Amino acid sequence: MTVNTSAQRIANDNLRSTPHDDPNTNRRTILAEIKERRFDYAAHFPNSPRAAMFTGTGGPSLKRTVNEGIDRWLEVQKALKASSTVVNYVSKSKHVETKFGRRRILDISKSDIGLFQAHLLKQGLSPKTVNDIFTVVRGVWGDAFGDGILKSNQLDRVSNVGSDVDLEHAEAVWTR
Numbered sequence: 001m002t003v004n005t006s007a008q009r010i011a012n013d014n015l016r017s018t019p020h021d022d023p024n025t026n027r028r029t030i031l032a033e034i035k036e037r038r039f040d041y042a043a044h045f046p047n048s049p050r051a052a053m054f055t056g057t058g059g060p061s062l063k064r065t066v067n068e069g070i071d072r073w074l075e076v077q078k079a080l081k082a083s084s085t086v087v088n089y090v091s092k093s094k095h096v097e098t099k100f101g102r103r104r105i106l107d108i109s110k111s112d113i114g115l116f117q118a119h120l121l122k123q124g125l126s127p128k129t130v131n132d133i134f135t136v137v138r139g140v141w142g143d144a145f146g147d148g149i150l151k152s153n154q155l156d157r158v159s160n161v162g163s164d165v166d167l168e169h170a171e172a173v174w175t176r
Contacts, residue, residue, distance in 0.1 A: 026044070037148075038148055038151065040148075040151070043151075061149070062104070062106055062149055063104060064104065064105055064106075064144060064149055065103060065104055065105065066096060066097070066100040066101050066102070066104075066105055066108070066140065067097055067101045069140035069141075069143060069144055070093045070096060070097060070136065072140075072143060073136070073139040073140050073143055074086065074089060074090060074093065076143075077089055088132065089135070092129075092132050092133045092135065092136050093136045095120065095133045096133065096136055096137055096140070100112075100116070105140065105141065105149060105150065106144075106149060108154075110154040110157060110158065113137065113154055113155065113158055114158060116137075117130060117134065117158065117161065120133060121161065127160075127161040127162065130161045131160045131161055134155075134158070134160065134161075137155060138155045141154060141155045142155065
């Protein structure tokens with residue numbers, strides 16, 4: 001079954017009228033994004049006069065800050081989790097607010113997130129505490145990805161911190 005939306009028809013028209021390095025690759029990418037409901041017209045055709053029709057009001061707010069993302073994520077958690085869990089999330093979110101609070105989620109790179117994780121460990125926080133903080137980070141970035149603000153979720157490529165104690169224990173078992 002082929003879905004032929006107005007955005008898809010306009011994208012097809014633009015592909016025929018706009019020079020690209022590899023039109024077949026770009027066309028496949030655009031069609032895949034449309035099918036996955038994450039197509040951003042302005043990103044593919046920034047100079048098109050039609051770009052304004054598909055951006056702005058009604059779309060995802062690309063201006064969402066980390067603080068706003070935390071507030072939205074915590075609001076959902078309050079409805080889904082026990083109050084003691086929410087209290088823990090609120091406490092852990094303070095670290096994220098301090099580091100990234102007023103910045104737009106869109107402007108924070110994977111390396112920024114990795115450096116934040118390393119910074120928390122260098123402050124002397126335990127791996128468990130850092131991972132708890134990253135529960136909040138993963139939730140905020142997951143929401144931003146789900147809402148179409150991010151094209152990919154950088155947190156999908158950031159692992160939890162392992163514990164040195166686990167590694168030492170594993171070494172002790174294997175050397176006996």
